[in-house]
Amino acid sequence: MFKYLAAASLVFLIGATAAEFVVLEQRNDPPAGFSSVGPAPADQILSLRLALTQSDIVGLQDTVYEISTPGNPRYGQYLTEDEVKQFVAPSADTASLVNGWLASNELTAAPASPAGDWISVNMTVSQANDLLAAEFLTFRNDGTNQTVVRTLSYSVPRALKTGIEWVHPTIIFPEARNGGFPSFINKTSSGTTGGRSVTPASVSPECRATSSWSPVCLQELYGIPSAPAKPVKNKFWVSGFDNDFANKRDLQAFLETFRPDMNPNTTFDFVSVDGGINNQLPAGGGIEANPDMQYAVGLTNGIPVTFISTGTLPNDRLTEMLDQANHLLSLEHPPNTVLNTQTPGLESQLSPQMAVSLCNAYAQLAARGVSYIVQTNLWGAGSVPLPGCKPFDAPFPASCPFVTAVGATQFDDDQTEETASESSGGGFSNFFRRPKYQDTAVAAYLRATNNTHTTAFNVSGRAVPDVSAVWFVPWIFDLGVVDFLSAVGYSATIFASTVALLTNERIAAGKPGLGFLNPLIYANPGAFNDMKTGSNPGCAGAAIGFNSTSGWDPVTGFGSPSYPKLHEICSKL
Ligand SMILES: *[C@@H]1O[C@H](CO)[C@@H](O)[C@H](O)[C@H]1NC(C)=O
Numbered sequence: 249m250f251k252y253l254a255a256a257s258l259v260f261l262i263g264a265t266a267a268e269f270v271v272l273e274q275r276n277d278p279p280a281g282f283s284s285v286g287p288a289p290a291d292q293i294l295s296l297r298l299a300l301t302q303s304d305i306v307g308l309q310d311t312v313y314e315i316s317t318p319g320n321p322r323y324g325q326y327l328t329e330d331e332v333k334q335f336v337a338p339s340a341d342t343a344s345l346v347n348g349w350l351a352s353n354e355l356t357a358a359p360a361s362p363a364g365d366w367i368s369v370n371m372t373v374s375q376a377n378d379l380l381a382a383e384f385l386t387f388r389n390d391g392t393n394q395t396v397v398r399t400l401s402y403s404v405p406r407a408l409k410t411g412i413e414w415v416h417p418t419i420i421f422p423e424a425r426n427g428g429f430p431s432f433i434n435k436t437s438s439g440t441t442g443g444r445s446v447t448p449a450s451v452s453p454e455c456r457a458t459s460s461w462s463p464v465c466l467q468e469l470y471g472i473p474s475a476p477a478k479p480v481k482n483k484f485w486v487s488g489f490d491n492d493f494a495n496k497r498d499l500q501a502f503l504e505t506f507r508p509d510m511n512p513n514t515t516f517d518f519v520s521v522d523g524g525i526n527n528q529l530p531a532g533g534g535i536e537a538n539p540d541m542q543y544a545v546g547l548t549n550g551i552p553v554t555f556i557s558t559g560t561l562p563n564d565r566l567t568e569m570l571d572q573a574n575h576l577l578s579l580e581h582p583p584n585t586v587l588n589t590q591t592p593g594l595e596s597q598l599s600p601q602m603a604v605s606l607c608n609a610y611a612q613l614a615a616r617g618v619s620y621i622v623q624t625n626l627w628g629a630g631s632v633p634l635p636g637c638k639p640f641d642a643p644f645p646a647s648c649p650f651v652t653a654v655g656a657t658q659f660d661d662d663q664t665e666e667t668a669s670e671s672s673g674g675g676f677s678n679f680f681r682r683p684k685y686q687d688t689a690v691a692a693y694l695r696a697t698n699n700t701h702t703t704a705f706n707v708s709g710r711a712v713p714d715v716s717a718v719w720f721v722p723w724i725f726d727l728g729v730v731d732f733l734s735a736v737g738y739s740a741t742i743f744a745s746t747v748a749l750l751t752n753e754r755i756a757a758g759k760p761g762l763g764f765l766n767p768l769i770y771a772n773p774g775a776f777n778d779m780k781t782g783s784n785p786g787c788a789g790a791a792i793g794f795n796s797t798s799g800w801d802p803v804t805g806f807g808s809p810s811y812p813k814l815h816e817i818c819s820k821l
């Protein structure tokens with residue numbers, strides 16, 4: 249079969265002229281902030297990824313909804329690696345045509361995903377220019393002076409147009425911004441919102457004294473249990489990217505300070521993707537991974553936690569995330585809960601193809617029964633506190649319908665009511681249609697706000713966040729220094745830890761884990777503490793943003809978790 253098709257495609261390809269190529273993707277100019285400095289060196293090696301057309305991604309997505317919707321006869325019947333592959337592997341024809349085309353150009357591909365829907369090929373710039381009828385150029389980022397090799401257009405032979413979805417990196421540029429995004433707000437007493445000395449009446453005096461949400465205070469606030477979880481096969485993985493490390497001695501100091509009832513030697517395992525490391529230098533702990541790990545371990549007494557660190561690929565954060573997803577998909581028993589608080593991008597900065605590919609990988613993880621939990625962002629209604637602010641820009645990967653997106657809450661100055669945080673990212677996707685599980689909740693929100701601003705954002709898009717949690721936490725760095733930070737990532741960590749504990753209860757009862765959570769969440773709004781006040785105005789001013797309302801809203805979703813209510817719902821499933 250392979251030989252026959254390869255031979256057939258060779259006949260076609262050997263006679264190929266430029267006229268038989270069709271453009272797959274193109275752009276007129278590089279994005280603002282980049283300028284061409286001339287042709288890329290002909291012998292420079294490019295490592296290209298090709299996304300091959302998946303056989304039946306819609307069938308996979310339909311299956312995900314069936315096995316994730318409580319009440320469906322297939323609820324909890326997660327797929328094996330092979331079952332997922334049958335949906336996403338390219339057809340035999342596609343694989344043969346592509347391999348034949350590469351072979352006729354003296355190139356060989358290696359699989360870059362378990363199903364072979366991604367392949368990677370190394371080639372020189374001059375080979376790539378011929379293979380893809382492209383013109384790879386060197387572009388300089390005017391802000392940082394870093395250079396990057398990209399093309400403004402590329403093509404494939406007509407016979408391959410339906411088999412190759414896109415090739416990366418080609419026309420997608422890394423973020424042009426100088427220095428990247430702030431990923432946190434430092435809210436010490438001299439910080440952005442002033443001191444916080446009291447907490448709600450329902451929380452004990454010890455928690456009131458600080459008003460920052462240490463594990464013990466979170467247990468009180470959301471009813472999260474403190475007793476050790478039963479030892480069962482349950483895995484909770486915390487992600488690190490781009491040299492964001494989790495320090496073991498900081499974790500130990502954290503447990504000694506904030507979880508004196510736990511063994512301070514409780515630690516975590518380590519998994520590396522793309523050469524990722526976990527630097528244990530005294531000051532090496534990252535501002536996301538370090539507190540994420542402290543809360544993941546500090547809230548889930550007894551559940552094994554693993555740090556999965558993905559190495560840095562040049563200028564290519566989304567490929568790092570794709571590699572992480574493909575690593576998880578290659579495991580016979582993937583983790584039950586995965587937390588990814590990587591500072592997200594906004595859709596306007598990304599290519600829809602890349603976002604869709606990554607979201608399809610998250611759909612595969614959902615099919616395998618993984619609860620994949622991400623943060624929204626720190627910029628309110630989709631805007632960045634930097635030049636070029638664009639209101640109503642949805643955060644990605646939160647906007648993927650197959651992940652659970654967590655926004656942020658805080659306590660008002662009188663400290664009696666949990667409200668939306670003004671920085672909580674939320675909004676409506678331009679890339680992904682609204683999934684059915686959101687229809688009722690989002691339609692109710694749009695009605696309640698009389699469709700204000702609906703010409704400015706995409707009412708038919710997937711809306712985020714799904715849920716939320718407080719975001720102001722104490723953490724420990726430099727082997728013992730207590731500090732206080734706010735970031736939406738910590739909200740996601742708190743929520744993911746809650747999910748890991750609920751999952752543990754299910755597994756201990758002999759049931760499958762919770763898998764993809766959103767159909768369950770949207771069927772049980774009453775399990776969340778509803779935020780009714782607050783807003784996320786973003787950069788464009790108070791009137792341009794979303795308001796927290798009764799029920800679901802694009803600031804806090806359904807609100808923060810009530811563990812006792814979620815426990816009751818999950819134990820009946
Ligand atoms: C491409 O080159 C890199 C670096 O030398 C290597 O690690 C990788 O395995 C190569 N990939 C393929 C598909 O040959």
Ligand SMILES: *[C@@H]1O[C@H](CO)[C@@H](O)[C@H](O)[C@H]1NC(C)=O
Pocket residue numbers: 391392393
């Ligand atoms: C980039 O290069 C220019 C010219 O060499 C120099 O003036 C500028 O300071 C450099 N910028 C950075 C961020 O290194």
Ligand SMILES: *[C@@H]1O[C@H](CO)[C@@H](O)[C@H](O)[C@H]1NC(C)=O
Pocket residue numbers: 434435436438535731
């Ligand atoms: C937060 O602010 C305090 C006081 O200004 C400072 O000591 C601390 O280093 C800051 N933390 C981080 C992570 O920047």
Ligand SMILES: *[C@@H]1O[C@H](CO)[C@@H](O)[C@H](O)[C@H]1NC(C)=O
Pocket residue numbers: 511512513
């Ligand atoms: C933690 O580890 C240290 C060093 O191995 C050991 O001395 C100590 O007893 C351990 N603590 C607990 C509570 O197990």
Ligand SMILES: *[C@@H]1O[C@H](CO)[C@@H](O)[C@H](O)[C@H]1NC(C)=O
Pocket residue numbers: 677678679680681682706708709710
């Ligand atoms: C709105 O979202 C849909 C997908 O839900 C998309 O097809 C459409 O292009 C989006 N509109 C804009 C203006 O981006």
Ligand SMILES: *[C@@H]1O[C@H](CO)[C@@H](O)[C@H](O)[C@H]1NC(C)=O
Pocket residue numbers: 696697698
């Ligand atoms: C929506 O319209 C109704 C009827 O005009 C009005 O009573 C209500 O206050 C409006 N709600 C908002 C949020 O503007």
Ligand SMILES: *[C@@H]1O[C@H](CO)[C@@H](O)[C@H](O)[C@H]1NC(C)=O
Pocket residue numbers: 697700701783790791792793794795
């Ligand atoms: C949010 O509330 C403010 C103040 O009441 C209002 O101006 C704004 O239009 C509201 N935004 C939306 C999206 O409803």
